[in-house]
Amino acid sequence: MAEEKKLFKVTIDNITIDVAPGTSILNAARQIGGEVTPPAMCYYSKLQGSGGKCRTCLVEVAAGSTADPRPMPKLVASCRTNVMDGMVVKNITSERVLDARAGVVELLLINHPLDCPICDQAGECHLQDLSYEHGREGTRYEFTRRTFEKEDIGPYIQLHMTRCILCYRCTYVADQLTDTRVHGILDRGDHAEISTYISKAIANDFSGNMIDVCPVGALTDRTFRFKNRVWFTKPVDAHRDCPTCCGKVTIWNRGDEVLRVTARKDQWGEVQSYDGKPGWICNTCRFDKKNLSDWVIEGPMEVNRHSVISANHYVGAVKPQETITEVMGRPPKLLMDIHKISDVNKPEVDLSAIPGPPTSETYEGNPRAIGHNPTDEKANEQGIGTTK
Amino acid sequence: MLTQRGKLVDRKPLSAWENLYLPGIIKGMFITLSHFFKKKATIKFPEEKRTFSKVFRGVQILNRDEEGRERCTACGLCAVACPAEAITMEGAERQPGEEHLYREEKYAAKYEINMLRCIFCGYCEEACPKDAIYLSQTFAQANYHRKGFIYKKEDLLIPNPKEDPEAYQRAVGERAGGK
Numbered sequence: 001m002a003e004e005k006k007l008f009k010v011t012i013d014n015i016t017i018d019v020a021p022g023t024s025i026l027n028a029a030r031q032i033g034g035e036v037t038p039p040a041m042c043y044y045s046k047l048q049g050s051g052g053k054c055r056t057c058l059v060e061v062a063a064g065s066t067a068d069p070r071p072m073p074k075l076v077a078s079c080r081t082n083v084m085d086g087m088v089v090k091n092i093t094s095e096r097v098l099d100a101r102a103g104v105v106e107l108l109l110i111n112h113p114l115d116c117p118i119c120d121q122a123g124e125c126h127l128q129d130l131s132y133e134h135g136r137e138g139t140r141y142e143f144t145r146r147t148f149e150k151e152d153i154g155p156y157i158q159l160h161m162t163r164c165i166l167c168y169r170c171t172y173v174a175d176q177l178t179d180t181r182v183h184g185i186l187d188r189g190d191h192a193e194i195s196t197y198i199s200k201a202i203a204n205d206f207s208g209n210m211i212d213v214c215p216v217g218a219l220t221d222r223t224f225r226f227k228n229r230v231w232f233t234k235p236v237d238a239h240r241d242c243p244t245c246c247g248k249v250t251i252w253n254r255g256d257e258v259l260r261v262t263a264r265k266d267q268w269g270e271v272q273s274y275d276g277k278p279g280w281i282c283n284t285c286r287f288d289k290k291n292l293s294d295w296v297i298e299g300p301m302e303v304n305r306h307s308v309i310s311a312n313h314y315v316g317a318v319k320p321q322e323t324i325t326e327v328m329g330r331p332p333k334l335l336m337d338i339h340k341i342s343d344v345n346k347p348e349v350d351l352s353a354i355p356g357p358p359t360s361e362t363y364e365g366n367p368r369a370i371g372h373n374p375t376d377e378k379a380n381e382q383g384i385g386t387t388k
Numbered sequence: 389m390l391t392q393r394g395k396l397v398d399r400k401p402l403s404a405w406e407n408l409y410l411p412g413i414i415k416g417m418f419i420t421l422s423h424f425f426k427k428k429a430t431i432k433f434p435e436e437k438r439t440f441s442k443v444f445r446g447v448q449i450l451n452r453d454e455e456g457r458e459r460c461t462a463c464g465l466c467a468v469a470c471p472a473e474a475i476t477m478e479g480a481e482r483q484p485g486e487e488h489l490y491r492e493e494k495y496a497a498k499y500e501i502n503m504l505r506c507i508f509c510g511y512c513e514e515a516c517p518k519d520a521i522y523l524s525q526t527f528a529q530a531n532y533h534r535k536g537f538i539y540k541k542e543d544l545l546i547p548n549p550k551e552d553p554e555a556y557q558r559a560v561g562e563r564a565g566g567k
Contacts, residue, residue, distance in 0.1 A: 117463030117517050118494045226479045226494050229464035311468050336534040343540060344476040344498045357481035363497045371481035 008085040012036050012059075013093045025078035025089055026057050030268065036091050037268075039101075039130050041108070041215045042167035043079035044270055046278040050172050051079035054165065055104045056130060060097050063088040075100055098134070105135035111145045111190075112216070113162050121217030123230040123308045126269055127165065148193055152373045153183065155355065156222050156287045157211060161193045164218035170194065170210035177280060178204035194218070205244055208286040212263050212271055223287050224252075224260040225357035225371070231308045233259055238295035245282040246274055250301050251292075254345070257352040258290045264301075290352040445508045445523040448501055448539075449546045449559060453491055456548040459520035462496035466512035466521055474505035475512060491518075499544065503528045503537040525561045 007018040012029050013036040019028045027045070029037045038059055043051035051057075057079050061072040066086030075097060078089070091097055109131060116122040148161035166185065171194070174181035186195050211219050233252040240247045252260040263281045264272040272279050289295065303310040324332045339345075349367045351358060356370030405411065431438060440446070451459050462479030480497035482490045489495075506528075512521050531537060547555035 115492075117461045117465070118492055122463070226462075226481050228479075229468075231468055232464060308468065312473065338502070338538070341535045341538045342476065342500055344478050344500055358478070358497065359480050359483050360486065360497055362480065363478065372483060 006085075008083050008087070010083040010085075010087045010089065012089040013091050019083055021082075023083055024051075025059055025061075025076075025081050025083055025087075026051075028083050029059075029078065029089075029091065033267075038078050038091055039126075039134060040079055040268075041126055041130065041165060042169060044169050044172070044213055045268070046270055046273070047169060047172040047176060047213070050167075050169055052077055053167055054108065056101060056108070056134070058097055058100050058104065060090040060094040061087060062090050062094075101134045102136045105131050106139055106141075108165050109135070109139060110141050111162070112165070113145065113147070115163070119160075119163065119217035120220045120225060120230075121163075121214075125217060126215035146190060151195065152222065154207070155373070156208060156283065158220050158222045158225060159194065160218050160220070161195070163216050164194055165216055166192055166194070167215055169213040169215070170219055173210045173213055174204075174207065177206040177209055180204070205282045205284070206280055208283045209263065209271070209280045211286075212265075215269075221260060221262075221286070222357070222373075223290070223355050227259050227351045227358065228252075228254055231311050234313070235301035235303065235309065237264065237298040237301050239298065240285065240289065240295050242282060242285050245285060246277075246279045247281070247285060248272075248274065248279050249281050249285055249295075251295055253292070254351070256292050257350065258292055258295070259352055261286045261289060287355075440525045444525050445510045446526045447503070447508075447524055447528045448506075448512065448544055449522050449524045450496075450499065450541065450544045451520050451522055452546055452548060452556075454549065455488070456550040457487075457489060457491040458495055458545065459491050459518045460496040460499060461492050461494045461518055461520070462499070463517065465515040465517060469511040469515035471509060471511065472505040472507050474502045474507075476500050476502075496541065499541040501539045501544065503539055504534060524559065 005020060008021055008023070009016060009018055010025070010028050011017075012025070012032060015032050015036060017028060017032055019031060023031075026038055026040060026043060038057035040051070040057045041054035043054075043057065055077060057077055058075040059078045060075055061081070063069040063071060064087060065084035067084075069086070078091075108127065112127065116125070116128060119125070122128065146162070151159045151161065153159050168185070171181065171184050174183060183194060185192050187193060208221075211221050214220075230252065233254055235250050235252050238249055238251045240249075248264060249261050250264050251258050252262070261281070263279055266272045270278075300313075300315065303313065343363075346363075349358075349363060354362065354368060354370050356373070359369050359371050361369035453459055460477075462477045464477065467473075467475040467477060476498075477496045477500070478498040479494050482493050482495055508523065510523050513523050528537065528539075546559045549556040
C-alpha cells in the first residue's frame, strides 16, 4: 500500500473530524452530517466548478490552522474554502453566521415572486426550506421586483426567470452533461437572466437534468406542469433498461398514472450516485415514459418525515381486517360510491398522457388539450420557426 | 360527586298531608303552567333564524376578488391541512382570454368538498395563502341523497360581485372588510 495520506483535523461546531487535504469546509461538514452542515443553494457536488455564488453556506473560521491560528476576519463561503490542519469552524454556534445567513436569505428573496401556491417546485424547493429554516419573517424591500416573461425552452422545460436565484447550476449541467450549451446568463447585475439565444431549444438527451438541479422553481417540467402538487403524488423508486442513462428514477404517481419522472435524490437534495457516478437520467426516461408498464417498481421512495411530501403517506400502516363480509355472508351495500359522483380524477382525463399543463378544455370534453406554449407562438409570429 | 349538587333520596314514609296525593298534583301542574309565561327556549326555525356568533364556522365558500375573478390557485394547502381529507381539486393553466375569470395563471378547474367528511374545523381557511376559502355563517343544507353533499366548485363559489352585488353581499355576511 502506498504511504498513508496525511489527514487534516478540522473542528466544526466543536465536532472534530479527519478529512483528506483539499476537502472544502462544506464537504467536511457533510461528512459529519446533521445540523452542522451549512445549507447550499448553488454548490452541487456533482457539477464541477459550481459554488461560490449564493453565499448561503457562509461560516466563521475561528482559527485558520495549527500553524497560523488567527481567525479569518470575514465569514467565508464554505463550499469554496478548503480545510487546513487544525482549522476551527463555527457554523450554527456563531451568532454572526446566523445573522449573515438571514441577510443572505433576505437578499435571495428580494426579487423572488413568492408565488409558491402556483409554483410546481413548492414542497421540494430548497429556497422554501432555506427561508423557513434560516430566514427572517418579512422583508424590508419596498421597490418593485424585477419580473421576466416566462419562457418555454424546448417542448419540455419551462423557464420562470422571475423565480431564478442565478445559481448557475443549470449552465454547468449544460456544459458538463451535454455537448453544446445553448443557454447561459445574459446581461449583468439586476438585469442578469438565464436565457437561450433567441429562445433556441435545448434539445439534448440530458438537458432535463437541469430541472433536477434547479434549487428553485425556475426550471420546471412542462409535462408535469400544474397536474398535481408533489405532496399528493406517490413517489416510487423504479428503474428500466435504458441504453443512454442509468435508468434509475423516482416516479411520482397518482393512482396508476405516472405524472412525473425525476432522478433519485440523496440527503443533500442532489442526484444520487451509483458506483461513484452521478445518476443523471436521460430525457426519454424523464419525459416520454409515462406508463406504469415502462417501469420496474422497486418500492416507495424514502421520504423525510419532516417533508410535506410525507403528509398523508402512511408508511407501514396496518389496515384492520374487514369482517362484515364474513359475518353477513355478503359485502355491505354501499350507499354512495364517491368515484361515481366526484368530478375529480375522471377516468377519461388521463393527465399522464398529455405533454403539457391541463386547461379548462382538458376537463370539458377535450382530454388531449394542453396549455399554449408562449415561446413557440412568439417564434411562429416572428417566423423564426418552432423551437421543436 | 362531580358537581357537588347531588341529594340523597329521602326514604322516610310519607306524612298524612303527602298521602292526600292531590296537593302534589296541583303543585306539579302549577310548575307546568308557569312555563307558559316564561321565555321559550325554541324558535320557529325556517321563518326565524338564530344569529350566529361572529366566529361561527359554517359551510365553505370560495372567494372572488373585487373584479369577480376566482382567487383559488389549486395550491392544495387546504387539502393537505384538512384532517378529514374532505377536499380534492384539480388545477389547470389559465389561457389567454381567461384573465377575467381567474386571478392567477393557475386555477382550480375542479374543486370539491365532501360535506359528509368535513368537520368544519376551519383549517382550510387558516391554510389558504390566497384568501380564497372562507367558512361562511350558514350551515350545509339538509339533503335527501348523499350525493348532494359532495359540493362542487359551482356550489361553493361566492356570487360574482360585479354581476350580482346583492347576492355577493349576502354571502359575505357580517364578515368585516367584505373579505
